[in-house]
Structures are given as C-alpha cells and as structure tokens.
Amino acid sequence: MTSNDAPPEGRRLRRLLSQFSVDLAPWHSSRDFRLLWSAGAITVFGSFLTLVAVPLQLKQLTGSSLAVGLIGAVELVPLVLCGLWGGVLADAMDRRKLVVRSELAQGVCAAALLLNALLPHPAVWPLYVVAGLASAFGSLQRPSLDALTPQIVAHDQLTAAASLTSLRWNVGAIAGPALAGVVATTAGVPVAYAIDLGTFAVSVLLMYRLRPVPPSPSAEKPSVGAIVDGLRYARSRPELLGTYAVDLAAMLFAMPTAVFPFLADRLHASWSLGLMYASFAVGSLLVTLTSRWAGQVHRHGRMVVWAAMAWGAAIAGAGLSGEVWLVLLCLVAAGGADMVSGLFRSTMWNGTIPDEYRGRLAGVELLSYSVGPQLGQVRAGGMAAVVGVRASIWVGGAACVVAVGALAVSLPALLRYDARTNPHALALRAHREAEFSAEATEVAAPALG
Template identity: 65%
Template sequence: MRALLPDLTPWRSSADFRRMWLAGLVTVFGSFLTLVALPVQLKELTGSALAVGAIGAVELVPLIVFGLYGGALADALDRRKLILWTEAGLGVLSCLLLLNTVLPHPMVWPLYVVAALVSALTGLQRPALQAILPRVVAHDQLPAATALNSMRWQVGAIAGPSVAGMVIAFGGLTWAYALDVGSYAISVLLTLGLAASPPSHDAEKPSLRGILEGARYAWGRKELLGTYAVDLAAMFFAFPNAIFPFLADDLGAPWALGLMYSAAAVGSLLVSLTSGWVSRVHRHGRMVVGAALGWGAAMALAGWMGNVWLVLLMLAVAGACDTVSGLFRSAMWDQTIPDGLRGRLAGIEVLSYSVGPQLGQVRSGGMASLTGARASVWAGGLACVASVGLLALALPRLLSYDQRTDEHAVRMRRQRTGVAEAA
C-alpha cells in the first residue's frame, strides 16, 4: 500500500510548490462552479444545445492565438508575474459574469464575450504554469509533482461541480459566480508569495520567429508530437461535457447533472491517490496511447447505456484513463524539453489540452442537436478509439519512447544533476 500512495516529496521539499498547489486548488474549485453555471445559464436563456456547444467555438480562436503567444511570453518574462496578472484578470472576468447575472434580464452576448476573454487569459497563463514547475521541484520529483497537481485538480473537479449543482439548485447562479470571484481573490494572495522566476539571460523577446522555433522543435520530436495529437483527437471526439444538461434530461435524471460533471474527477482522483507506481513506469508513450483508447471506449459505453448510475460509472472510468494519459504526457514534457523552450512548447501543449475540449464541445453540441445527446456521446467515443489507434500506428516513436534511454531525457537528467552539484 505504501508503494501505491502518492509521493509527497515535492510538497515537503518546496515551499513554492506548496503555494502553487494551494492556489491552484482554490482556483480549480471556483472555476468548476462557473464551468457548470455557464452552460446551465445558457440553457435557461436559449433552450438550445447548439447555443451551449457554441461556447467552445467562441473560445477556440483566442485560445490558439494567446496560447501560442503565452508560450513565448513564458520564455521571455518573469513567469511568476505572468501567472499573477493573468490570475487577477480572470477574477475580474468572473465579476462581470456575476454582474450580468444580477441584472433583471441577464443578457446572452456577455456570456460569449467573457468566455472568449477567459480563454485568452487562460492561454496566456497556462504555459507559464507548466514552464515554472521544473524550476520549483527537482528533476526526479517531476512525475510525483505532476501527480500531486493532478490530484489537486481532481479534488476541485469533484467538489466544484457537486457544490455547483446544489448552489445553483438552492441559491441560484448568482451564488455560483460569487464563490468563483472569492476563489480568485484567495489565489492571487497565495501567488504573491511565490519567488521570482525571471527568464534566462539569453532569452529573446516574444516574436513569431520564436514561436516557430518552438513549433519546429516539437515537429522534430515525433514522440512529443504524438502526445499532442493523441490528446487532441481524444478530446475532439469524446469530450461531451457541454451537453451534460441534455444528457441528464434524456436519462430522466436532472438531479444527476452535478454528478456527471464530477464523475470523471472521481475516477481521476482514485488514480492520483494510488499514483506511487507512476515513477516506476518508463515506457510513457505506451501508457499515453493505452489510456486514450480507454477514455474513448468508456465514453462510448457512457452514451450507449440508459441507466444513469452505469453512465456515471463509465464517466469515472473515462476520468481515470484521462489522468493516466495526462500524467505520462506531462512526464515526457517535463523531463525532456530544454528550459529555454519550455514556455513555447507549453503553449503548443495548450492547443492539444484546451483546443481539443473546445472543439469537442462544438462537435458534441452540434451532433446532439441532430441525433440526440446519447448518440452524440457514444458515436464520439467510437471515433476517439479509431483515431487514436491510427495515430499510434502512424507515430511509432511514441510507442517506443523509454525515459531511461531517450537521448533528450538523458541529456536533461545530466544537466539538472550538474546544476544541483554546482549549487
């Protein structure tokens, strides 16, 4: 049992990691309140599955543009300051959602505008969050730190939607947005305590040339390219969260809406609570592919089943598979990408991690408007399995990756060891 429990070494050894972990926990909790409240509010105002799915469309372009630019900024600016200012901006946007909701007649268009702006700030912030991690924990602790960060997200993902369902049902949308505003205030205070994280002495100013340099590096690393492509395909075809309000209605269980949003996080949390085995796995690419196949299969079963409890079980299985995939994708990135390129590569990672779900919302919402919510879910799951299988065949270096012998992982391990010895 001790070998299965999470490795807490990063938490014990790094004060900055503890601050980042706590700030992230509070932010994730609040963000999931809004994640549930926004589609529910759109459903109430429009009654259209297509209108709910369109949230993904308005978030897409800002996420692409600012995600790539945010990666360049993370390599050129102080990463702590970038995280701090974007976190404050996200809090202001939550205030706007709250103000719109308390109007006598809430408007629809501000919901789309704020969603687009949140997407832009998230794109600016996420590469810095990804790139700063190897600076606050030791090289050999990165898989454990990733697992702890995953656990943080899952705790918020379980508590946030569950609380959101009750808050919206008994207190209304206003309280959900108000709690999100409060979470950002706490997170900003915690982020103020982080140590400065200045750019490398030879860092270039953000530019299109710098972004292209990162893209060329990723293209030359087919195993990295495979992690991006697999995650993008899995999320595009099998991310039906936007239509959960309609799926709950189809199953005759509107009371289960909050449980649907949190079910995947329950499965994810079970993986993280038993993540002691992660550091002992070396063939990361195979784990990424296998977990993505499991995600698609579980989603297909969730759409096919008519019993709400079995649907919730399959969503939990899907969440467990997604966490396994995420842990080993992050381990590959953190242990092999040079520090000077880490922000730009994290910007590319934003595209696979975030653009996929946004496109998935559009796909699921559009298909649900034509075929119904359940058909949209199971068809997307089957398409996910097929696409991931084809990508695995097309990118054999992903399946052959071994962190013990990969030249990039070996080089980064030697560099971090040399720095530690010099210090």
C-alpha cells in the same frame, strides 16, 4: 510487534499497498510547489462559482439558451490565440511575474462581473466581454503555470507533481460545481462573484511569494517567429507529436458529454445526468489517489497509447450499455484512463522539453487538450442527429481505439520512448540536478560562513 518483526508476507503486502497511494514528495521538498498548488486549489473553487454563475445570470437576463451557448464561442478564439502567445511570453519573461499579473487581471474580471451584477439593471454585454477577456488572461497564464513546474520540482518528482496537480483539479471538479450551484441559486449571483474575487486576492498573495523565475539568457523576444520556432522544435520531436496527436484523436472521436442529457433520457434515468458529468472526475480522482506506482514507470509513451485506447474502449462500452449503472461504471473507467494518459503526457513534456522552449510548447499543449474536447462535442452531437445517441457514443469510442492504434504505428518513436535512455530526458535531468545542486550550495554557504 514492530514493522520489522512482521512476517515477510506482511512486509511485502505493505510495500505493495504503498505503491497505490499519493506521492507527496514534491509537496514536502518544494516550497514554491506548495505555494503554487495552494493558490491553484483556492482559485479552482472560485472559478467554478463564476463558471456556474455566468450562464445562470444570462439565463435570468435573457431566457435564451442560444445566449447562454454563445459564451463558449466567445471564449474559444481568445483561448486559441492567447494560448500560443502566452507560450511565447512564458519563454521570454519572468514566469512568476507573468503568472501573478495574469492572476491579477482575472481578478479584475471577477470584480467587473460583481459590479455589473450589483447594478439595479445588470447589462448582458459585459458578461460576454468579461468572458472573452477572462479566457484570454487564463490562456496567457496557463503556459507559464505549466512551464513553472519543472523548474521548482526535482526531475524525479515530475510524475508525482503532475498527480498532485490533477488531484487538486479533480477534487475541485467534483465539489466545485456542487458548491457553486448552491451559492449561486440560494445566495445569489453577486455573492458567487464576490467569493470568486476573494479567491483571486488570496491566490495573488500566494503567487507573489514565489521566487523569481527569469528567462533563459538566450530567450527569444516575443514574436510570431518565436511561435514558428517553437512549432518547428515540436515537429523535430516525433514522440512529442505523438502525445499531441493521440490526445487530440481521443477527444475528437470519444468526447460524448454534449449528448449526456439525451443519453439520460434514452436510459429513462434523468436523475443520472449529474452523475454522468461527474463520472470522469471520479475516475480521475481514483487514479490520482493511487498514483504512487506511476513513478516507477519509464515507458511513458506506451502508457499514453494504452491509456488512450482504454479511454476509447470504455466510451464504446458506455454507448453499448443499456443499463445506467453500467454506463456510469464505464464513464468512471474512462475518466481513470484519461488521467493515466494525462499523467504520462505531462511527465514526458516536463521531463524532456528544455526551458527555452517549455513555454511555447505549453501553449501547443493547451490547444491540444482544449480544442480537442470542443471539437469532440460537435462530432458527438452531429453524429447523434444522424445515427442516434448511443450509436454516436459507441462508434466514437471504437473510432478512437482505431485512430490511436494507427497513430502509434505511424509514430514508433512514441512507443520506443524510455525516460531512462531518451537523450532529451537525460540532458534535462542532468541540467536540473546541476541547478538543484547549485541552489543547495548557495543556501549552505551563509551557514558555513
């Protein structure tokens, strides 16, 4: 019996189930997206190798937990400064060139780590210098990567593209640390750095094959004034401000990873620590694998708000739960909610911000989703010292729900946002359709001739 001969109930069930799968349309329709996605998938595994190897090598060389902890401090300042400057460069330069050059620079950093590790007596100071430089180059690159997506993917496929990008990251976040731990502890730190260097070589070759993405003819020259102009544009868009503020509040009040080791002890389940760290990625992956439905949603602002509040509620549940399996279930739910929020934030950004501002706004976005979690860990650790570990978690989750609700009330434009009627979304959609139509005509012209 063919699908057309199936009972109506069966056809309806298949249509319903098809909405809970991965939408591969960007992968099929855009060569450049395939190249960019593949390069990122290769790089993420190599990056996790170094992410594990650097603190492991520091521990081996110094035996100091403080020395290991200082890596995060060394990386923070370049992330903030270079994230904003990278946004300016993304609007003023060919984004393909900037992405390739930044990838090359990060490859040089991996080579420097390898050379130091191969010395008879590796030095400590190069680890900090290279960590700071790698953070700087990564922050310079990230706005261009984010700004490339809306230029290489059809406008109606932006949500699917965000989902596929998240799928790449979530698989890497689950499998990468496990693989990195095995390689770094058994084969040795130099092998981990060598593999990372190899992944950068492959990703550079893939990115080099991307088509040029020149800046807008009206693009501003890189300057502090250009940064201010981008911030001024963001301020003029209350629905965008709402996405930044909601994400910052959610991470500030309800990012509890700093106290996971202590929570595992309180639950008398030290074996669960690794599962706690992986739970967020598992929840995100589950949402990503069933995300085709997201393409049918148009009220993206409301989804951002509801998902952020669900994140806070799930974190509160984890703090209130006394059973380890309930805690893990809550953390998985929180990861799924965060994925939903991120999916629709990305769709709003890529679907409404014009090309001439996309890089600078990507720099602002980088700060909103990078600084928030780090401040949240400080909040969680400090509060845990005062009121206890579990109270720190559930109070933070509850505060997240209240804060996000208050932001939604104070920024009604976020709740009103509808991709079908928003003037910025409509204007960018028309612009993208004209671009893709012109490209199709250029490709067809030689064949007709």
